[in-house]
Amino acid sequence: MLALRAIREVCLESMLSPVAMSLAMGLWDFVRYGITGWGAGAIILFTLITTHLTIIGVTVYLHRCQAHRALELHPIVSHPLRLWLWLATGMVTKEWAAIHRKHHAKCETEEDPHSPQTKGIDKVLWEGAELYREAAADRELVERYGHGTPDDWVERNVYSRYSRLGVSILLVADVLLFGVVGAAVWAVQMAWIPFFAAGVINGIGHFWGYRNFKSPDTSTNILPWGILIGGEELHNNHHTFATSPKLSSKWYEFDIGWMYIRLLAMVGLAKPRALPAEMFLDPSRNQIDAATIEAVISHKYQLMALLSKSFKKDSRQSGSQPGVVEKWMELRKEFEAMWSRRHTSVDQAVSSLQSWCNKAEASGIAALVEFSRKLRMASPRPVTA
Numbered sequence: 001m002l003a004l005r006a007i008r009e010v011c012l013e014s015m016l017s018p019v020a021m022s023l024a025m026g027l028w029d030f031v032r033y034g035i036t037g038w039g040a041g042a043i044i045l046f047t048l049i050t051t052h053l054t055i056i057g058v059t060v061y062l063h064r065c066q067a068h069r070a071l072e073l074h075p076i077v078s079h080p081l082r083l084w085l086w087l088a089t090g091m092v093t094k095e096w097a098a099i100h101r102k103h104h105a106k107c108e109t110e111e112d113p114h115s116p117q118t119k120g121i122d123k124v125l126w127e128g129a130e131l132y133r134e135a136a137a138d139r140e141l142v143e144r145y146g147h148g149t150p151d152d153w154v155e156r157n158v159y160s161r162y163s164r165l166g167v168s169i170l171l172v173a174d175v176l177l178f179g180v181v182g183a184a185v186w187a188v189q190m191a192w193i194p195f196f197a198a199g200v201i202n203g204i205g206h207f208w209g210y211r212n213f214k215s216p217d218t219s220t221n222i223l224p225w226g227i228l229i230g231g232e233e234l235h236n237n238h239h240t241f242a243t244s245p246k247l248s249s250k251w252y253e254f255d256i257g258w259m260y261i262r263l264l265a266m267v268g269l270a271k272p273r274a275l276p277a278e279m280f281l282d283p284s285r286n287q288i289d290a291a292t293i294e295a296v297i298s299h300k301y302q303l304m305a306l307l308s309k310s311f312k313k314d315s316r317q318s319g320s321q322p323g324v325v326e327k328w329m330e331l332r333k334e335f336e337a338m339w340s341r342r343h344t345s346v347d348q349a350v351s352s353l354q355s356w357c358n359k360a361e362a363s364g365i366a367a368l369v370e371f372s373r374k375l376r377m378a379s380p381r382p383v384t385a
């Protein structure tokens with residue numbers, strides 16, 4: 001109000017005409033409220049919807065579709081997502097996919113572009129965007145890991161060539177829409193991915209949380225409900241099944257990114273890859289051979305998780321019996337060690353698993369005998385009648 005009075009006084013003093021005065025006041029109104037004239041509640045809602053759209057663009061398009069090829073997206077979906085990511089993040093698809101693929105390939109080593117184990121959690125959490133920029137500047141990395149990403153006219157001549165233009169356009173659009181507050185909206189939109197994706201997922205997702213699977217890295221599930229960061233919260237599940245389009249695994253986990261993929265698939269706009277399947281069991285089989293090894297290797301993390309679960313259940317029920325817990329621990333450790341080392345040949349793997357099953361069956365522990373029987377029935381292919 002004070003500012004309006006000041007404008008009016010300036011106009012009157014300088015003998016401006018009423019037309020000029022109303023123009024000046026209209027301009028002042030525009031600076032304050034933009035074209036929309038929205039209040040704080042609507043602007044906050046707009047900001048949350050647009051940041052959610054950015055998160056969905058990153059998890060569904062950049063991460064699952066481009067970096068891991070876990071699904072295909074119809075151009076009606078992928079083009080608007082590419083445009084929005086250019087406006088809201090300025091990230092180049094080829095660079096993003098390359099850096100992320102290298103993270104999986106070199107996880108937790110010195111060559112991992114953003115491991116909190118080698119670079120420190122503070123560095124990855126607070127300076128994740130800086131690490132991303134450093135990695136993106138490594139052209140050899142981008143060329144080596146960035147294959148198969150879009151290389152069409154709009155990518156070459158707009159998105160990659162003028163990668164910073166998009167965010168500038170969004171700043172202008174935000175200010176036009178909301179006046180000076182638009183600059184704050186833009187600042188939140190710009191900070192969202194560097195903080196939640198580059199910082200929280202790459203940092204906390206390898207540092208703190210729970211693990212469903214003993215993947216050979218430190219990845220964790222930060223929360224069982226993946227909504228705020230589009231499902232990426234379930235990072236341990238993702239590192240275990242990197243090419244799965246679905247990041248949730250337990251019945252109580254929720255992956256909002258997968259919900260959108262399902263909805264798109266229902267109307268023919270997305271084609272997700274097959275989900276990690278349960279191990280096939282053939283009741284007519286009762287042996288350990290090359291086929292068993294093939295089946296077990298592709299389900300080793302599920303089997304390790306199943307063994308851990310049976311151990312917890314069994315030690316609660318029979319923990320008081322002498323020697324049971326120790327025997328369990330010994331065999332569980334041995335089973336895990338078997339799949340974390342490289343076998344020189346299939347025959348060697350067969351003989352290690354054969355000897356483990358013999359020990360499990362001789363232990364007299366019912367859950368281990370049952371587990372061993374399951375391994376003997378394992379088949380790499382579905383059982384046909």
Ligand SMILES: [Zn+2]
Nearest residue numbers: 103206219235
């Ligand atoms: Zn990771």
Ligand SMILES: [Zn+2]
Nearest residue numbers: 100104238242
């Ligand atoms: Zn990934």
